[in-house]
Amino acid sequence: MQQRLITNIHQLINARAQTVLPRGAALASLPVLTNAFLYLEAGRIAAFGNMAEAGAFMQQGVEVVDANGASILPCWCDSHTHTVFAASREEEFVDKIKGLSYADIAAKGGGILNSARKLNAMGEDELYTVALERLNGLIRLGTGAIEIKSGYGLSLEGELKMLRVIKRLKQAVPIPVKATFLGAHAFPQAFKNNHAGYISLITDEMLPAIAAEGLAEHIDVFCEQGFFSPAETEVICKAGAAYGLTPRLHVNQLNSIGGIETGIKLNAMSLDHLEVMTSDDIRLLAGSNTIATLLPSAAFFLRMPYQPARAIIDAGCAVALASDYNPGSSPSGNMGFVVSLACIQMKMLPEEAINAATLSGAYALGLGNQVGSITVGKKANLIFTKPIPSVAYLPYAFGTNLVDKVMIDGNWF
Ligand code: NIG
Ligand code: FE
Numbered sequence: 001m002q003q004r005l006i007t008n009i010h011q012l013i014n015a016r017a018q019t020v021l022p023r024g025a026a027l028a029s030l031p032v033l034t035n036a037f038l039y040l041e042a043g044r045i046a047a048f049g050n051m052a053e054a055g056a057f058m059q060q061g062v063e064v065v066d067a068n069g070a071s072i073l074p075c076w077c078d079s080h081t082h083t084v085f086a087a088s089r090e091e092e093f094v095d096k097i098k099g100l101s102y103a104d105i106a107a108k109g110g111g112i113l114n115s116a117r118k119l120n121a122m123g124e125d126e127l128y129t130v131a132l133e134r135l136n137g138l139i140r141l142g143t144g145a146i147e148i149k150s151g152y153g154l155s156l157e158g159e160l161k162m163l164r165v166i167k168r169l170k171q172a173v174p175i176p177v178k179a180t181f182l183g184a185h186a187f188p189q190a191f192k193n194n195h196a197g198y199i200s201l202i203t204d205e206m207l208p209a210i211a212a213e214g215l216a217e218h219i220d221v222f223c224e225q226g227f228f229s230p231a232e233t234e235v236i237c238k239a240g241a242a243y244g245l246t247p248r249l250h251v252n253q254l255n256s257i258g259g260i261e262t263g264i265k266l267n268a269m270s271l272d273h274l275e276v277m278t279s280d281d282i283r284l285l286a287g288s289n290t291i292a293t294l295l296p297s298a299a300f301f302l303r304m305p306y307q308p309a310r311a312i313i314d315a316g317c318a319v320a321l322a323s324d325y326n327p328g329s330s331p332s333g334n335m336g337f338v339v340s341l342a343c344i345q346m347k348m349l350p351e352e353a354i355n356a357a358t359l360s361g362a363y364a365l366g367l368g369n370q371v372g373s374i375t376v377g378k379k380a381n382l383i384f385t386k387p388i389p390s391v392a393y394l395p396y397a398f399g400t401n402l403v404d405k406v407m408i409d410g411n412w413f
Contacts, residue, residue, distance in 0.1 A: 003062045004040040004380075004410055006072070007054055012036035013073035013391060014358055015048055015374040021291070021363040022355055024316035030351035032391060038072060040380045043409035048374055070404060071388055073354065075144020075175070075381040076335035077361030077372050080248075080272045080293055082182075082326035083138070083148045084131040084165050086118040089327045102302050102329065103226070103254070111328055112152065112186040112222075119152040119162065128165045132172055138325070138333045139413055142403040144175050144381030145362060145371045147248075147322075149220055151182030156205050159183050163215035174408040175381065178365050180218040180248060181210055184228050184236050199232055203239035211243040217366075218269070219245040223259035230262040237266045248364075252276050253298070264288040270320065270364045274307045275299055282308070286315040291364045294356070295324035296341040302329050309346035320360035321353060340398035350392040380410040 012033040022029070037054035039047040047057065058064065092105050092114070105111050119127065138146065148166050153159035163179060170177040183202045191198035210216050219240030221233040228236070237247040247266050251259025253273035260281040263271040271285065272293040285292055294307040313319050321342050325333030335357050342353040362372025371379050384405040388394060394402060406413040 001042045002410060004065055005054065005057045005062050006038040006040070006065045006067050008051065008069060009036040009038060009067045009072050010034070010069045010387070011071040011391065012038060012048060012374055013071060014354065017375070019359060019368060019373050019375055021318050021368060022360060023318045024313060027313055027319060027352045027355050027360070028349050030355055030391065038374065040410040043380055043411070045374060045376050045378050045380050047376060067384060069387055071385045072374070073383050073385070074358045074371065074373050075383055075406065075408070076142050076357050077145040077365055077367065078138070078143050078323050078325070078333065078335055079147050079270060079320055079361045079364035080295060080322035080324050081146055081148055081333060082151060082324070083134055083146065083333065084127065084150070084162050084169075085115055085152055085327045086122040086127060086130070087115070087327065088331060089114060092328065096302075106186075106226070109189070113189060115152040115327055116154045116158065116186070116188060120155060120158045124161050124165060127161065128168050131165055131169060134333070135169055135173055139173065139175060139406060139408065140403070141334050141336065141401070142383040142406055143333065143335055144379075144406070144408060145365055145367055146175060147178040147180055147218070147365055149180040149182040150216070151185030151220070154183065154186060154188040156201065156209065159206050160209060160213070160215070163210060164213070167215055174411070174413070176365070176367055176370065178218060179216045180220045181206070181216040181240065181245060182220040182222070184221040184233070186222065186227055195232065199235060202236055207239055207243055216245055218248050220248055220250060222250040223257070223262065224250065224253055225255045225257055230258040233259065233262050234266065248272065252281060256281055260284050264290055269366065272322065273298065274312065275304055277308055277312070282311055282315045282317070285312070286317045291318045291320050291360060293320045293322050293364055294342070294346070295322055295330065296346055297332060297338050298324045298329040300341055300345070301331065306345045309342065309348050313348070313352065318360060318363070319356050320364040321356040322361060322364070336394070336402065337398065340395040343395040344398065350395050353395055354391065380407055382407040
């Protein structure tokens with residue numbers, strides 16, 4: 001059994017004897033141990049404490065890794081991404097600079113439909129190769145657990161191709177990957193005037209095929225004006241539930257149309273985006289078991305109002321942060337930047353943002369007992385930082401990559 005003792009850790013961040021999903025004010029409590037050691041066995045966290053007590057673990061056969069004053073935190077848990085896509089969309093980025101809105105671009109066949117055309121034209125192996133390279137890049141940036149959605153196929157073959165690629169990624173990388181079926185991301189051109197027909201394709205053809213190959217754990221719908229209504233969202237999620245898929249939904253990105261109420265009724269694990277929230281939406285969410293997942297880099301990139309994080313946290317909600325990595329609204333999966341944005345633009349405290357991007361993200365992935373904190377028994381998925389004076393320095397020094405090295409299951413990545 002591989003045993004590793006990590007010594008001379010300046011600050012061991014988010015070190016907890018046990019964990020629960022933080023809600024409301026608890027999000028601001030981020031336990032930090034200064035001058036610490038961390039002991040790993042078989043890829044898992046086995047002990048941690050003050051450096052003065054590290055001697056007990058310096059036995060024969062234990063490999064000592066001197067952190068040399070680095071701080072260590074659990075890897076980011078990115079619970080909302082679209083990491084599998086065929087091509088970037090920087091031409092739309094330029095259109096937006098020239099004044100077109102996200103909705104304008106979608107209306108002229110750009111946006112999600114543009115990505116769908118490119119994805120359907122690409123073979124599975126090439127799609128896998130580009131996605132793997134992207135995913136490896138994210139792990140090097142400190143992501144140690146991730147959710148990846150389909151949703152750029154919008155055809156039976158295209159959706160299966162994406163989900164098969166995600167299944168191959170799960171086998172290729174050492175971090176946990178959760179697969180979400182997002183066939184209901186947009187209505188494809190052929191079904192523009194036949195919404196019921198596309199929903200039947202999802203429920204009667206895509207879902208049985210996905211279940212037969214065991215390709216997804218979760219189901220997602222883009223519940224939004226011009227996309228899927230709350231009633232359609234409900235039909236799709238109920239069909240998914242019959243195959244054991246739990247919902248995690250895109251709601252309230254552009255409009256509040258009842259997505260929160262529907263998501264809670266469906267017992268969604270997580271409701272994501274939440275740029276546009278009424279006080280009723282916030283109250284409902286606070287009274288539910290559903291996690292509010294905020295995606296500030298999408299608001300940043302689209303130049304839209306940020307999620308009202310303060311009101312959502314202060315109402316007592318459970319809040320996670322995720323990257324929404326995708327070619328249209330967030331062409332970056334850099335969770336360090338997401339944490340900075342959360343502090344700078346949404347007034348989350350550094351402690352809140354780091355908890356939301358690690359521990360709450362782990363719960364949003366259904367992996368609260370596996371990752372997201374420095375806790376005995378959890379996976380040793382760890383970020384070793386460059387020298388930093390304090391926890392607050394991480395979001396403060398925005399745009400600086402402070403991730404020096406990454407360990408996954410106790411091994412250098
Ligand atoms: O989460 N809003 C819906 N889906 C993505 C964007 C997809 C795209 O533009 O390609 C999002 O922001
Ligand atoms: Fe998204």
